[in-house]
Structure formats: structure tokens, C-alpha cells
Amino acid sequence: MNTKDENDQGLLWEVFVQAKPGIPHKHAGSVHAHDAEMALASARDVYTRRREGTSIWVIPSHMITATTEADSESFFDPADDKAYRHPTFYTVPEGVKYL
């Protein structure tokens, strides 16, 4: 794989680790690797060596499209005064942990 992000350390990959079955994968950090298999192995070695994970995702950083600071006003501010969008009007059944 050759992209403009690649250097002699390889491509940059973002690492997402799931701590327990059933909960979302959370961004843990990044690793350099020359291919996906190597990125997974490095992510395992760097981010789960103290039993932090049950599953890992890796994705080339350049594949992620992110919002920018300039987008903030139009993207996020309109939600500020719309409290009715919060799902607070029903009761959560007992025993549901990760809603």
C-alpha cells in the first residue's frame, strides 16, 4: 500500500479496542505498520498487554474523515437548545447496562 502518509515506519493506523463483549470499540491510540496484519499485531502488543481488550479494530488514519474546527458552529451549536432530543422520557429496564 502506498499513500502520501507512508514513511519508513509504515502507514499510520488508528486503533480501536473493545474492553468487554457488547460495548463499543473505543479509540486507544495509533500505531505504524506496513500492512493490516502487522497493524493488528502491533495494536495487540502496544494497547492490550495488560488485558485491556477482547477485540481490536485498526483503520488507516487517512481513511478517517473528520470534522474541522471551522465546522463546529454549523455542525454542533444547533443541538444546544434541543433538549427534547435527549431520550429521557422513558424508563430504562432494570439490568440494561450499556445503553
Added chain:
Amino acid sequence: MSTEEALFQYLIRLGDNALILGQRLGEWCGHAHQLESDIALTNVALDQIGQARNLLTEAGRIEGKGRTEDDLAFFRSEMEFRNNLLVEQDNGDFAQTIARQYLFDVFQFHLLTELSRSSNEFLEAFAKKSLKEVSYHRKLSSDWMLRLGDGTEESHNRLQQAIDILWPYTAELFEMTEADKVLMELDMVPDLKLIEQKWQAEVPSHLEESRIRIPDTKGYMARGSRDGHHTEYLGYILAEMQALPRSMPEAKW
């Protein structure tokens, strides 16, 4: 030879392999070409040191002379070590470390697979636990073999050179002694000929896939570790590893 004596020798052999390879890999700490590889190699080192601790502790128990894991690791001299010549070889460059690791990982993987069916309770439990670690080591090193061998011209040449250096040290992995015979009778350990067949069924084809050729050693293969004869490297490894406990035997963390 009594069963205890054979078992002691066998445990020392396995324990020394893990200890010396762990020590060698530990030398990479802070020196690898990137943080990811640095942590990967030292993780493998720690797995090996952990295995060595279990094995040497059990060896001391079987021997029954009150020797601890530390006594066995730090207060034996070169000729009392029974690790294979392969694991004491120089780290060299990254390719040489990976090649050494790969050749040993495949051996260790198949040996532990068989030992997990051992009639000896300790060996069975030890093998089952360690097999998970070693399966990962084998995946890591075999992936790197492909990547380096079938990578750039530079990485290919370096890996080829590494295999040329290390290949003569692979045959004695499978050499058996009186201890093997005694323990084989009791279904405690496998015939190393079987492990050799599995190793031979795996390694040459993976080397070919990695575009690496097996060197023609003209029939020469190194041996000696079963009798305590080592290459020049082991003395230096032990000097570094044992200096502190030997000069301050009561030192504690």
C-alpha cells in the same frame, strides 16, 4: 537414569532455552527500529522469561536439593547450561533476530503441542498455558519472515544472510539423549523425530514463500549443547546476566 534425573535434565533444557532466548530478546529493549517492534520483541522476551521461571522452579523441586529458579539461572556456569545453540546466537540486525525467532518458534510450537498431552502433570499444564503465547510468537515471526523475505531487496538480502548464518544451528534442536528415552517410555515427552518432521513440513515451504533459499552447509550442522558445549556467545550472555547476583547474592528488588 532415574525418572527424576531425566525429568530434571529435560526441564533444565526447556528452561535454559526460554531463559537465554528471553535474555537475548531483552537486549532489544529501547533499540528496535520502531516503538511497535520494540514492544513486540520485549513482550516475547517477557513470555520466555515467564516460562523459564516456571520450568526452572519445577526443575529445582524435582532435583530436591533446595535450589530455586534464581540459583539455577544465576549460579550455574556455561557448561551446565543446556539451551540449544540457536537461541544464544547474536541478535545481529532485526532480520537475524526474526529469523532466529521463527526457526525456534516453529520448533517450540510443535514441541508444546505434543507436551500438552504429556502424562506428567506439570509438563501438561505448562505446555497448555505456554502454547497460547507461543502460537502468537509463531504468527508474529512467520509474518515478519514473509514481509522481510519478500519485501525490498535490502530486507531480502539481510534475511537471506541471517538464514545462512543460523541454519547450521537448527539440527541439534531435535537431538535426543538418554533423558528423552527414559521420559518417552513413560509418555511424558514426544519423540523429537516427530517434532522434526513437523518442523520440516513447515519451515522449508515458508522460507520458499518468503523467497529465501536454504543454504548448502555441505553436510555440516553444529551440535554440542546437549553436552554443555556452547558457541562463543553464551559466556558473554551469562557474564551480563549473572554479574549482579554473583557479586551481590543477597540483592533484592
